[in-house]
Amino acid sequence: MTNTTLFIILFFLIIISGFFSGSETALMKINRHRLKYLKNKGHKAAIITEKLLQRTDKLIGIILLGNNFVNILASAIATIIAMRISGEGAIAIATGTLTLVILIFAELAPKTLGAHHPEKFSFISAYIYRILLFVLYPLIWFINLIANNLLKLFGVSLDDKKIDISRDELRNIVEEASGNNPHDYLTMLTNVIDLEKITIDDIMIPRNKIIGIDINESWQENEQFIVDSPYIRLPVYSDTIDNIKGIIHLKTIINSQIDKKTILDNCRDPIFAPQNTSLTDQLLKFQLLKRRTAFVVDEYGSIVGLSTLEDILEEIVGDFTNQNSHQTNKIIKQSKGSYVIDASISLRLLNSSLGLKLPLNSAKTLNGYILEYLKDIPKKGVSFLLQDNPLEVMRIQNNQVRTVKLIKIK
Template sequence: MSDDFPLGLLSGLLLLLICLSAFFSSSETGMMSINRYRLSHQANTGKRAAQRVMRLLARPDRLIGVILIGNNFVNNLAASIATIIAIHYFGDVSGPAIATLSLTIVVLIFAEVSPKTYAAIKPERIAYPASVALGPLLKLLYPLVWLVNIISNGLLRLIGVKNVAGDTGHLTRDELRTVVHEAGTMIPRRHQAMLLSILDLENVTVNDIMVPRHEVSGIDLEDDLDTILGQIRTSQHTRIPVYKGNINNIIGMLHLRNAARFLSKKEVTKAAIVQEAREPYFIPESTPLHTQLLNFQQQKRRIGIVVDEYGDIEGLVTLEDILEEIVGEFTTDVAGMHQEVHLQDDGSYLIEGTASIRDVNKALGWQLPTDGPKTLNGLILEHLEAFPHGPACLQIGQTRLEIVEVKNKFITAARCWPVKRRPAKRD
């Protein structure tokens, strides 16, 4: 055959086949390695190359079929030509062996490892141009591709694989969290924190962020009118609960904007206050934050009363409380945000027993458990399993806690510090 075809022509054809092998190898890796989310975005913006690639990836069995058919064809043809050339130079005995060894090394380096490595690093540079050729080639070889897919898909069904269509690319919550973490500088750190906070909303309930009952300031209709009016005029909140005798007997929520209607009158009555109060909006304590955020939107509310399973009031939660879980505290006054946490000279923190564990963790970067009691007092009592009669010390995770003050069966203050940063001993 070497007499029928000039060796120069055969050598050129062999070089062309090696280049085609490199094309098919890199196309396979580039197509399979391309970022599906960037591809989808570019396709949606009208980029034709991305749209071509997406059409090919919609049926990966057909795409891989046409690539491997082409790759195997050119590799087998290259092997035959290399053998002919080697026999011409080295004879019938050693020629085939030399051709096999030489072509294996050449194909491995120039048609497999190098192009596939480049395609894995720069998949778009390979996949987009390759789609121009692979689309028509798939139509040309479709009968053969169809036959190969029928057989291969039948074998896949035997091992339980029924769907050969392309992956929809849907991400789970944990996978999306990983994507946000690995975005690096492409997404600013603060934006990453906000996105992760949104993902965490369903793991946090209104009971975790509510203002507890004992900290709720409201209008008691059993107080005298002067006390009530003074409370309205000096209130730091725009909405105030109105109740009678006990907060469990809540009547409504008074918006200070509406209070101007009766404050401008010469005579103010408690009935006028009740009339301006809006019907209270109650929230079960176990409601996840992402659900409550939607509920606030649907109900056109900004504040709700949190109740337990028995209907007793546990506290209140506002729309701002939920938004702060996403974007962080609205105020930049650290002292104002964490009045219950006091830094000591020795590096420890004096924390009030009523402090929320979640607030302490956010303020100090600690990891005290939040799946049980909500306050520091409750957390300490849970771990001690008994009420302390005096000062006591315990360790919870990586935090050391020393009970400083106990009043009326309540731990009012504890001195806390991380174990790795133990404060100096006091005299």
């Protein structure tokens, strides 16, 4: 066999070695979620690839067997060529040269290609590996038998275990899958994942903001209130919100004489939810009961707020209305980076709107945070730094901070 023939064989062996190296990286790096999606869509190459990856021991066995065989054969041929050209003294030079060539052209370059284009590389190699596994199955089975038993001697379990994905890992998968997906879609997906971390007292309408029908008020006033109400569902109570009677849907009484009996007869029984209920649980409860409103109660059973289906949906899709929201227009931007803020705003909304990182584990509103931070009820004009941003108390009413001015320092 001539030296030219040996060089040609060596050239093709290096290409084959590169194929094994690159395909190994590609198959290990391929996106399993997309692979499963393509498999369910009937993609033939994806079906073959997914089947190969179900038994990674056999797949790795065939890759390593092929790669080592090719590299050893290439080394032997390089040695023969060196001895023919310059004798035994050239063997060391041939070994060093071949090592460098394999490192660059059969390892580094193919693996980089496989890492950057795992799907294309995997789908092409899957057809080849299916054939090789069929032809060399007895040998692969024998090699894996020895390797697997050796691992078992060291107490290594080879049983396939179901991998549970945590909420944070799932969120990371969604964020990494940006691609060509619209930003709004990804935001909604991450918001759905985050619902479990948010409780209804984070988004509820606070007790002092709840408006409804007091059946002990004059019916002339109640009738005018109903006519002017921007809401279609209203709480019905006696004297105080703690004596709640139910929820009235105004369309049920639109053609009726509005009086106490009519209101009470058309009320639906109220439902209650503990204030630490997650939005996920409350959303499922609304779905189960076919309801849209729940009263939030503390550990003593007192009503502390009102939770609505609309508020939960806005946590997913963002504000889909610009009116009637208890969080609407609570931040008014002024000149030179200053903001006038209604202190009843939730800290979550304030953080997301202004890019702050106020803690959410205690106070739920800016007013609560200020009182907790100062450990006192401040007077008008009191100033302090809110995470390095100057904040001034502008209005105090009923022992509550009502309005503040914040200068956002970039």
